[in-house]
Amino acid sequence: MGRLPPVTTNDEVRWQAVVARDATADGSFVFAVRTTGVYCRPSCGSRRANRRNVAFFADGAAARAAGFRACKRCRPDAAHGDAELRTRVVAQVCAWIEAAETTPKLADLAARAGYSPFHLHRMFRSVLGATPRAYAEERRAMRLRAALAAGSTVTAAMHAAGLSSTSRLHAATERSLGMAPSRMQKGGQGLAIAFAVVRCELGLALVAATDRGVCALLLGDDAAALQADLRHRFPRAVIAPGDGAFVRKVATVVACVDGRRADPGLPLDVRGTAFQQRVWAALRAIPSGRTASYTEIATALGLPRSARAVAKACGDNPLAVVVPCHRVVRADGTLAGYRWGLERKRVLLEREHPPR
Numbered sequence: 001m002g003r004l005p006p007v008t009t010n011d012e013v014r015w016q017a018v019v020a021r022d023a024t025a026d027g028s029f030v031f032a033v034r035t036t037g038v039y040c041r042p043s044c045g046s047r048r049a050n051r052r053n054v055a056f057f058a059d060g061a062a063a064r065a066a067g068f069r070a071c072k073r074c075r076p077d078a079a080h081g082d083a084e085l086r087t088r089v090v091a092q093v094c095a096w097i098e099a100a101e102t103t104p105k106l107a108d109l110a111a112r113a114g115y116s117p118f119h120l121h122r123m124f125r126s127v128l129g130a131t132p133r134a135y136a137e138e139r140r141a142m143r144l145r146a147a148l149a150a151g152s153t154v155t156a157a158m159h160a161a162g163l164s165s166t167s168r169l170h171a172a173t174e175r176s177l178g179m180a181p182s183r184m185q186k187g188g189q190g191l192a193i194a195f196a197v198v199r200c201e202l203g204l205a206l207v208a209a210t211d212r213g214v215c216a217l218l219l220g221d222d223a224a225a226l227q228a229d230l231r232h233r234f235p236r237a238v239i240a241p242g243d244g245a246f247v248r249k250v251a252t253v254v255a256c257v258d259g260r261r262a263d264p265g266l267p268l269d270v271r272g273t274a275f276q277q278r279v280w281a282a283l284r285a286i287p288s289g290r291t292a293s294y295t296e297i298a299t300a301l302g303l304p305r306s307a308r309a310v311a312k313a314c315g316d317n318p319l320a321v322v323v324p325c326h327r328v329v330r331a332d333g334t335l336a337g338y339r340w341g342l343e344r345k346r347v348l349l350e351r352e353h354p355p356r
Contacts, residue, residue: 011055014029015051026041030060033049035050035053037068038070039064039068040076044076046071046073060077088285089120089123090124090281091281093124095301096112103137106133135277191234192210193208194209194241195230195241196242196246200219200254201257203219204222205219205320206220209266214264214322215234215269215271216233216319217257217320217321218230218340249266252264253322256322257321279310280313282301283323284323286328291349294307294310294314294331297310311336311337320339327349
């Protein structure tokens with residue numbers, strides 16, 4: 001049985017993160033349960049333990065030294081590998097949603113993936129910034145637009161999109177649609193975006209965030225040009241420099257850019273079409289030190305003739321390094337274009353896979 005350390009004043013804050021299963025707290029501490037002898041991430045989906053049997057440790061090493069063992073469900077010692085697992089699971093669920101004629105129920109998707117509905121819902125949002133239902137609605141909207149553009153009647157387009165009534169058709173065209181919300185289509189109207197420009201090993205990095213999470217990570221050498229890029233992406237949003245607390249959060253993103261951290265550990269607000277979201281999820285599944293070609297990614301998505309579309313989605317990626325489009329190369333292994341410059345791409349790849 002593990003040994004419990006003395007209670008500290010910070011433990012109640014940590015306990016609230018455990019109660020909320022707060023994924024943003026993952027990596028900052030682990031909690032251990034005396035009755036099971038197991039330690040977990042704050043976001044672990046296991047049954048909640050009794051508070052009096054719980055203790056907190058700075059990391060897995062400290063918990064193991066106290067006699068606890070790692071949870072097999074949340075794998076608290078597999079930080080980067082866990083992120084890869086999440087992206088692979090979400091990419092597979094996206095494929096199931098796209099192949100379905102009607103919107104699958106969350107419970108059915110969760111059972112097929114081998115997770116609880118709650119856990120799959122949180123996993124989906126942590127990777128794509130949207131729910132499975134929102135993703136399915138965006139796919140329906142894309143089918144609707146494609147059918148109408150091809151000359152179909154409204155009724156035929158409605159059935160092609162999997163909509164069962166005209167009321168649902170109107171709802172689908174008028175309301176916010178998950179990863180392509182109406183406010184995004186209107187240039188970010190209604191959004192409040194905070195940003196900061198900081199120096200990093202690759203030059204300058206602009207980090208921007210909405211109230212939902214980080215929405216842009218742009219690299220360059222000129223602060224004014226980076227801000228102009230951000231305003232071009234969100235021309236009708238209210239954009240302003242972040243406060244001191246925001247700048248402190250930016251430090252974790254810069255650590256990711258500089259290779260000192262595998263993941264920034266912050267929520268993301270990644271906005272794009274359903275296809276872009278699938279490509280970006282596939283990019284996040286490429287392990288550090290590995291590369292993939294545009295054709296390989298297209299084939300993995302079940303769209304082997306869409307290499308050019310994959311390349312465009314890579315170019316539209318708003319989150320440098322966090323969504324690692326630098327790991328995509330030509331079929332012969334040579335470097336292809338990179339929005340933030342081939343030299344930065346070369347530096348990133350050499351850092352992840354140093355030459356022997």
